Amino acid sequence: MGKNQKRNLKIVEDYDLYHMHMEKEKEVPENFYVIKEKENHPQSYAGSIDVNCEVPYGKTELQCEIREASSYNYSFSYMTDMLKDRILARLDVGNGTHRNRAPGIPLQLTSVPTPHYHYYREDGYFLAFPLDCVDYSSEDAVKFDFYKGYSYLCNQLKFYGNGAKDLYFDFCPEGVLPFLDDVNDPNENVLFDEID
Amino acid sequence: MKTIFSEITYAFNSLWKSRQRGGSLEIITPFPTSTDMYISVFLTQRGDFWIVSDGGWMHGGMYNCEIPYADKIYDRALSFFMDDYGIKTTPGAEGKGLYYYKGTKNRDLVPNIIFDLANFLSVAVNTSLVEFRDQTESDRFSRHAKNFLKSKLSDDRVTFNAVFSDSVPMARFSAVVRNKKGRGSLINFISGRTQNNIRTGFARSNMNFDLLEDSGIGDLVEHKFVLIDDSVTSIASEKLAPMIQTCKKRGRIPISWEHSRDRIIAELAV
Structure with a gap:
């Protein structure tokens, strides 16, 4: 089976509090805009909002990273200052298939394509889980845009707004028009030498 | 024992997954990386040719590791694996990134090129994680x-x-x-x-x-x-x-x- 991934022992200690926090409703600002380009990562944009909960788990915030200015290649990370590696849960969308390496997982369930949602199991392993609302055999799985992702996350983390309006998310890159590069086929426009 | 064998092959086979990405098919393979991911390859038909590429993922850091091209020992290992599996490289669209790929005209050999490329990517990614020198x-x-x-x-x-x-x-x-x-x-x-x-x-x-x-x-x-x-x-x-x-x-x-x-x-x- 090889070596398992690392466990988070702080989560093991605090699991009841972590679970209670994750299950509780949380207040966030009504609007979440991703505006700024990341330093050292051209074409990657990031933003964050504060998250408040009546059962706190440290100071919490939701961060979004949009890669290659694509609405289909992004992640939302739910963070706290109480953990060394800061992460409480994460929605990964775009590229890459996660391999869950933790005890007790049947081989066929170790492979979890994107989009997937990570959170901690009681024994401190940060596992990836498929999303119930996605048909992974269809192209829908690679067209799960950040609007769908934010809506999924709001449900999952039980977010509500601090005003009367619905929660709203958008990508407004600073200084440029948000023409999104949403090519899904990595081989498109690539020149391959003819072989054989 | 035959039952357990069929359960084993079922579990292994379940690791193969696919999804359409425009004109290409993404094939998620059972080849793992030590960065807790599974290798994906992208199959495209161009005229008579079948091409399978890594989509620029290895060079682009998609497998959560940076490829240490500047390390002479790693570079020698990479060249060896490229030669051994018959892998070629080409720049990505508009010259961005680097693609590892393999191709064939013979449809019967498409599984072979997928097997070779996925195997190559798995060893190339995993080898990049080895510390060849003591850290100071x-x-x-x-x-x-x-x-x-x-x-x-x-x-x-x-x-x-x-x-x-x-x-x-x-x-x-x-x-x-x-x-x-x-x-x-x-x-x-x-x-x-x-x-x-x-x-x-x-x-x-x-x-x-x-x-x-x-x-x-x-x-x-x-x-x-x-x-x-x-x-x-x-x-x-x-x-x-x-x-x-x-x-x-x-x-x-x-x-x-x-x-x-x-x-x-x-x-x-x-």
Whole structure:
């Protein structure tokens, strides 16, 4: 089976509090805009909002990273200052298939394509889980845009707004028009030498 | 026993997955990486040819690792695997990135090229994780210090191994913490297994601070920290005390990693 991934022992200690926090409703600002380009990562944009909960788990915030200015290649990370590696849960969308390496997982369930949602199991392993609302055999799985992702996350983390309006998310890159590069086929426009 | 064999093959086969991506088919393979991922390859038909590529993922860091092309030992291993599996490379669209690929005209051999490319990617990614050389004490401390600062400061404030201002490109610091209106704080990390390493670290740190101060933009620097790795026993030597004193006299703030590293964060918050 090889070596398992690392466990988070702080989560093991605090699991009841972590679970209670994750299950509780949380207040966030009504609007979440991703505006700024990341330093050292051209074409990657990031933003964050504060998250408040009546059962706190440290100071919490939701961060979004949009890669290659694509609405289909992004992640939302739910963070706290109480953990060394800061992460409480994460929605990964775009590229890459996660391999869950933790005890007790049947081989066929170790492979979890994107989009997937990570959170901690009681024994401190940060596992990836498929999303119930996605048909992974269809192209829908690679067209799960950040609007769908934010809506999924709001449900999952039980977010509500601090005003009367619905929660709203958008990508407004600073200084440029948000023409999104949403090519899904990595081989498109690539020149391959003819072989054989 | 036959039942368990069919259960084994079912589990293995379940790791193969596919999905359409425009004109290509993404094939998620059972070939794993040690970065907790499974290898994907992208199958495309171009006229009579079947092409399978990695989609530029390995070079692009999608497997959560940086490929150490500059490492001669790794480079030799990569060349060996490319030759062994018959893998070619080509630039991505508009010259961006690097694609590893294999192709065939014979439809019957499509599974073969997928097998070869996926196997190649798995070994190439996993080999990139091997540390071919011993990490120095200084590398190890630098990693701990960076992790500490990253955990306490937001990503957009701190940059590592950076210059404070492009106008003084020779003065490079272990960490630059940006404040408002072009001001900032600087941190140099000092570590080493021998006294000589540490002495060199102090000398380099002083030189960088001096270069910046002499450039006329020194007033924009709010704090000049020297973060010293005192988890290494040699640093406690009395012979090094004068160097720490010199730092203090010149307006730099020596910080003990073991005992007072949180002071950096406290000072930056003021």
